[in-house]
Amino acid sequence: MNKALFKKALSNPLAMVGFIIIVSVFILAMLAPFISPYDPNDIDVKAILLAPSWQHWMGTDGLGRDVLSRMLHGGRISLLVGLVAVGIATAIGIVLGAISGYYRGWVDTLIMRLVDVMLSIPSFFLILAVIAFLTPSIWNIMIVIGLTSWMGVTRLVRAEFLSLSGREFVLASRTLGAKDARLIFTHLLPNSLTPIIVSAVLGVAGAVLMESGLSFLGLGVQAPQASWGNILTDGKEYIQFAWWLSLFPGLAILITVLGYNLLGEGLRDALDPRSNNK
């Protein structure tokens, strides 16, 4: 994506709002160790389930830990899981989609059938089943989410490659004797980047939701390490006494996911030449 496109993308108000949200959430998460008022794992038996106050802006949990500090530290986990999982999915998707769309033939058929098979297994079941056989940890979560969500990118890259292969600049380059690698890396891939970026940004939104769901079920990030999902698990536990344990982490997930969705859709609108004349 070149500079002009980037500028154009950010002139879209949706994309701009999304971008600001994401950047703010990232800054807060990065600064977590410096701005957290308390140690996120510091248990204080004298401060159990305190409602939000000036001392504890978001209250305290069942072990007297400061919720704001846990939220800030948990944010780092949620953001990291989202990025790494989507990185894995996008990498797999680009490689398989490029092979499929460039070489066609039986490899293409094989890869596309694999995509069909993966899409027909309910992904949440697949993820839970894999986790059942491994130990839940943040690395396993990232890998498993990545390994079960590459199908969309694969189809997308394949479709881009198929349509670009017939374009004149690609045919010209081929006629001039360009090798496969040159065609793929200098012509096909760079011209497919825009939809890949859009789908990756939207994919992060899905991965953040997935991680929080898994952590909520107790199969994701494990205590005492905080994540927005597992703070909500406590929230469910104490729902009759402590609304703040349910409210804040959920809001954080909502805002972050909303940011990614706005950025993704905004980019799509701004970068898709077809959507401008709708």
Added chain:
Amino acid sequence: MLKYLVKRVLWMIPLLIGISLISFFIMHLAPGDITNNEAAFNPKASEESRQKLRELYNLDKPVIVQYGLWLKRMGTLDFGNSFASHQKPVFWQTTDKDGNVTKGMIQEALPITLMINILGLIITLSLAIPLGIIAARKYTQWQDKSITLFNFIGFSIPGFWLSLLLMYWLGVMNNWLPISGLHSINYESLDTWAKIKDSISHLILPVIIPSVTGLAGITLFVKNGMLDVFHQDYITTARAKGLSEHKVVYTHALRNALLPLITIVGLSIPGLIGGSVIAETIFAIPGMGKLFFDSVLMRDFPVIMGILTIGSTLTLIGNLLADLAYAWADPRVRRGVVRN
């Protein structure tokens, strides 16, 4: 049409084989012998049930033989018995030599999940179609903008968080709705009318939450479909010959815009089935999702494998039905003019 049907059904066979391969592969992800793993996690597993597990999956035989035997049993829909729940059959009921019938776990759980999802889908569609039409007709006006905002929030809100909030508001704070299970404890003692009321009040939250989160996608889809159709020549023709706006929108545009919705509903099935895990766990609904989650926690392999296979097969059947409905609704596909 018959030729299409046969082709479409045959098409499912390689997919089913692929699904079985992946399920089989996942089972072998566990380090070492799955019986060790199970023993390590589930103290309830006796040496006897471990032996049964080894027999069930023929773990003493070479991998390829194991797969062949497993595939053969899958073909006869035999998924074995659960370890964690007193050897209940995983899929369908069995009758022992004394004539006692033991219901299958999936047999009991599946209808509940299907009912909740079908009810949810009906609610989603009956809201999403009008909303999508409004957004398309009032494109870029305030109605469209508010619907778009609502869609973004619907896409982004975690379903389990919404469940918690509504549970707190409707169940805990105001005590209007029960927050767990399918029936109250005194269900059996109620009369018919009270039973119906009891069931409905238990179903409201579990049905509404997936519909709200699914609403956004379908609304957006209907809106984009309508916008595309509005630009077609036949709509211009319909307007040009002086048809009322109502007639243009509802008889000319809507039918064509809704056609692809059939496919989308078919494609949403795996998400619905998978999504039932969180919703059913939160509301303690004894459906497929909760059964699967509990089995994962108990490392109850036969049930995990059974649900994985049945869930995927249901997805394939759902897609098949969607394709057939599409072919039935679209004369071009039905007559083989264009390929679906």
